[in-house]
Amino acid sequence: MNNSCAIKTTGLSYHYSKNVQTLFGINLNVERGSIYGFLGPNGSGKTTTLSLLLGLLPHQRGDIEIFGQHLHASRINILKKIGSLIETPSLYSHLTAKENLEIYRPFYGVKRERIKEVLQIVGLEDTGKKTTKKFSLGMKQRLAIAVALLPNPELLILDEPSNGLDPGGIIELRQLVKDLNQQHGMTIVISSHILSEVEKMVSHLGIIYKGKMLFEGTLPQLHALRQKDARLLIKTSDNTAALPLLATYGPQVVGDAIAVHCSSNNDIAAIARSVMESNLDLFLLQPEENNLEQLFINLTTDAS
Amino acid sequence: MSILLSLRSETLKLKRTLAVYLCVAAAAFGPLMSFLEHMEPDEKLQQGLPWTQHFLEGREPICIALLPFYIILVCALMMQIENRDKTWKQVLSSPQPKINIFLGKFWVLQGMVLLFLLSYNLFTALTGGIIEIMDPAIYGGKLDLYQILTVNMQTWILSLGLSAIQFWISLRFRNFVAPLAIGLVGWFMSPMMLFQFKTDLVEYFPYAFTILSVMPDYKANIVTYQWYAIITAVVFLSIAYIQFRNRRVSA
Numbered sequence: 001m002n003n004s005c006a007i008k009t010t011g012l013s014y015h016y017s018k019n020v021q022t023l024f025g026i027n028l029n030v031e032r033g034s035i036y037g038f039l040g041p042n043g044s045g046k047t048t049t050l051s052l053l054l055g056l057l058p059h060q061r062g063d064i065e066i067f068g069q070h071l072h073a074s075r076i077n078i079l080k081k082i083g084s085l086i087e088t089p090s091l092y093s094h095l096t097a098k099e100n101l102e103i104y105r106p107f108y109g110v111k112r113e114r115i116k117e118v119l120q121i122v123g124l125e126d127t128g129k130k131t132t133k134k135f136s137l138g139m140k141q142r143l144a145i146a147v148a149l150l151p152n153p154e155l156l157i158l159d160e161p162s163n164g165l166d167p168g169g170i171i172e173l174r175q176l177v178k179d180l181n182q183q184h185g186m187t188i189v190i191s192s193h194i195l196s197e198v199e200k201m202v203s204h205l206g207i208i209y210k211g212k213m214l215f216e217g218t219l220p221q222l223h224a225l226r227q228k229d230a231r232l233l234i235k236t237s238d239n240t241a242a243l244p245l246l247a248t249y250g251p252q253v254v255g256d257a258i259a260v261h262c263s264s265n266n267d268i269a270a271i272a273r274s275v276m277e278s279n280l281d282l283f284l285l286q287p288e289e290n291n292l293e294q295l296f297i298n299l300t301t302d303a304s
Numbered sequence: 305m306s307i308l309l310s311l312r313s314e315t316l317k318l319k320r321t322l323a324v325y326l327c328v329a330a331a332a333f334g335p336l337m338s339f340l341e342h343m344e345p346d347e348k349l350q351q352g353l354p355w356t357q358h359f360l361e362g363r364e365p366i367c368i369a370l371l372p373f374y375i376i377l378v379c380a381l382m383m384q385i386e387n388r389d390k391t392w393k394q395v396l397s398s399p400q401p402k403i404n405i406f407l408g409k410f411w412v413l414q415g416m417v418l419l420f421l422l423s424y425n426l427f428t429a430l431t432g433g434i435i436e437i438m439d440p441a442i443y444g445g446k447l448d449l450y451q452i453l454t455v456n457m458q459t460w461i462l463s464l465g466l467s468a469i470q471f472w473i474s475l476r477f478r479n480f481v482a483p484l485a486i487g488l489v490g491w492f493m494s495p496m497m498l499f500q501f502k503t504d505l506v507e508y509f510p511y512a513f514t515i516l517s518v519m520p521d522y523k524a525n526i527v528t529y530q531w532y533a534i535i536t537a538v539v540f541l542s543i544a545y546i547q548f549r550n551r552r553v554s555a
Contacts, residue, residue: 016552054397056553079399090394092385094320103316106309107398131320147394 005065006032006155006187007053012062014048022048023211025062030189030204035181037202038191045211046191047087050159054084066155080108083153085161089144093133097124097143100132101150108151118146121176137164145176156180158190162197174201232262235284236275245274259288310400310408317385318412323378327416330370331423338362339431343438355432355447362428363455367514369491371420371463376487378416379470380480382409387478393553406548410471410541417463421456462517462529465510465536466490472544510536 007030014023023045030036040046051057053064055075064071066078091100101115119125122142132140141164148156158177162170178201180186192198199205205222207215215222232249235257236242242258243251249260249271262268268285275282318324338361342354386392395405469490474483494512497503498519506512507522513529516522522529 051393051553054393056393056396058550058552076399076401079397082397084394084397086393086397088390090391091389092317092391093389094385095317099316099319103313104394104398106312107306107400 004031006030006034006067007189008065009049009053010063010065012049012052012064014045014052014057014060021211023052026208026211026213027216028206028213029216030187030206032187033181033185034187034204035177035202036187036189037198037205038189038208039193039195039198039205040191040208041193044193044208046193046208047159048211049208050084050086050157050189050191053157054082054086055079056086080151081154082157083148083151083155084157084159085144085148086157086159087163089140090147091132091135091140091143094131096129096131097127097135097146100143101147104147104150110151114150114152118149121149122146123172138166138169141165141169145173149180152184154185154187156186156188158188160191160193162192170197177201227263230262231259231288232268232271233257233259233284233286233288234271234275234282237281237283241278242275242280245278246271254288257284262287306400307404307407310404311411313400314405314408314412315415318382318416321381321385323381323416326374326377327420328423330374331366331420332427333370334362334365334424335427335431337365338428339435342435356451358432358435359425359428359447359452360455362424362431363459364518366421366424367459367462367518371417371459371514372466372487372491372511374420375413375417375463375467376470376484376491379413379467379474380483380487382413383474383483384480387480396553402549403545406545409475410468413467413471414460417460417467421460425452425456458517458526458530459514462513462526462533465513465533465540468537468540468544469510472540472547475544475548508532 007028009026009028012023012026012028013021015021026045026049028049038046038049048057052059053066053071055071059072067081069078071078092103095103097119098115101118102112105112105115116125119127122145124139124142124146127135127139132143135143141161145158145161148158162173165173177188177190181188190198190202199219199222202219204218205215206213215225233254234242234246239253239256239258243253246258246260249262249267252259260271262271272282272285338358341361342358386395396402470483470487473486477483490511494506494509494515497506497509497512498515507516507525507529510533513533516529517526
């Protein structure tokens with residue numbers, strides 16, 4: 001295995017029942033020191049994949065290597081280097097924040113001071129004797145992140161960590177992820193179903209859809225892919241008259257606008273010029289929103 | 305020792321839970337009944353070893369109902385902590401062998417049973433002491449400490465089969481009610497088998513072993529029942545561990 005890989009899965013498949021296959025030969029390559037966004041709509045297999053990486057589901061088919069070791073041969077050694085948050089916070093509601101951390105602290109061999117440190121990192125150092133059942137969802141999510149950070153992990157796996165966080169909390173989380181990666185060199189895998197939420201912080205991306213990997217690569221590679229399929233929305237004072245002018249760009253009427261294919265800035269300038277030179281008023285000239293759903297559709301179409 | 309870390313972690317989880325309060329409250333019941341009964345001079349008591357008698361009489365409600373109920377409830381409560389708060393996924397992704405998690409939980413359960421028996425003994429000593437202070441003529445006799453210890457040990461061993469079955473059921477079912485219901489039905493079947501159906505099968509029924517230990521007709525076979533309890537515990541713990549090791553953890 002390449003030493004630069006933190007996670008490498010080969011042909012990872014899983015089914016919950018005989019007739020329902022959830023994962024189909026997932027090949028995941030997460031480089032050390034990267035922030036890897038694991039994207040996919042709900043039910044696409046993200047949590048199943050991450051659960052398999054943590055050994056929470058019985059191994060069926062395929063291979064999992066983490067830090068060059070096979071998960072099932074060195075489970076304990078590997079888990080000592082991993083911090084995780086899988087979907088909802090896993091906290092004992094009758095215990096305080098410190099007590100929740102104390103439950104796990106001895107397994108990672110870290111000192112008691114580490115509890116104070118991680119509580120400070122997530123801003124929960126002043127919760128005192130308040131039990132976690134009295135915490136807001138955002139506080140619970142932050143404490144769950146503190147549990148994940150407790151071992152000062154080399155690999156941090158966060159499954160939908162922004163669930164329950166308000167916009168301010170999401171921005172803080174984003175900054176925290178960047179800081180942990182840059183200052184502590186942590187490899188971070190963060191899953192989400194919202195592209196815009198993760199693309200501001202990740203260096204690499206994997207996109208999963210209906211249990212199959214559709215894309216894996218760096219953020220610039222994804223941008224290039226999106227650029228290839230990018231379309232421009234145009235509104236003019238007379239769209240019918242504008243259509244023949246845009247014939248070379250494959251125009252399509254979308255509502256009260258025209259969508260055209262556009263692969264460079266030169267194309268944009270040329271389109272604007274031809275509309276203006278025809279004495280049409282230009283009301284709108286903007287890239288069509290290339291959201292995750294559209295991207296899935298494009299990738300699925302490409303794949304087929 | 306990593307198993308001790310798991311044990312420590314499992315013990316910490318019981319902090320501020322009903323299991324701890326219940327341990328003290330349920331253990332006090334038997335001695336309290338015995339206390340109320342012995343406040344008046346009792347000729348029968350005076351003829352034997354009054355202190356020992358006080359201990360053994362307090363043990364009857366413990367063996368017949370309180371200890372089985374306590375085990376059924378504590379097993380369900382222990383697992384409910386993980387199920388209610390959806391903490392299994394964090395527990396199982398922490399770096400501890402699954403066998404340690406499993407044994408840690410079972411040992412904590414046994415610790416709670418022993419704590420229950422210890423509380424019962426302390427309450428018995430306390431209520432006996434109060435009686436002694438109130439009227440030294442009632443007791444005054446010596447205490448057969450060896451017999452008390454032996455009987456306590458027997459009670460614990462006899463409860464092992466029931467413990468293991470309820471532990472397995474509580475681990476298997478995610479809801480709180482099913483293990484309680486199955487446990488109570490199991491317990492209720494014991495007096496039914498004894499008094500209603502008068503069947504010898506009761507001697508092989510793990511829920512009945514602690515009850516049989518206070519029934520004069522069955523006392524002679526108490527060592528056999530202890531072996532049955534140990535065998536039952538080994539069998540059901542093995543089944544429970546195999547299922548636990550292969551379980552899926554949902555997010």
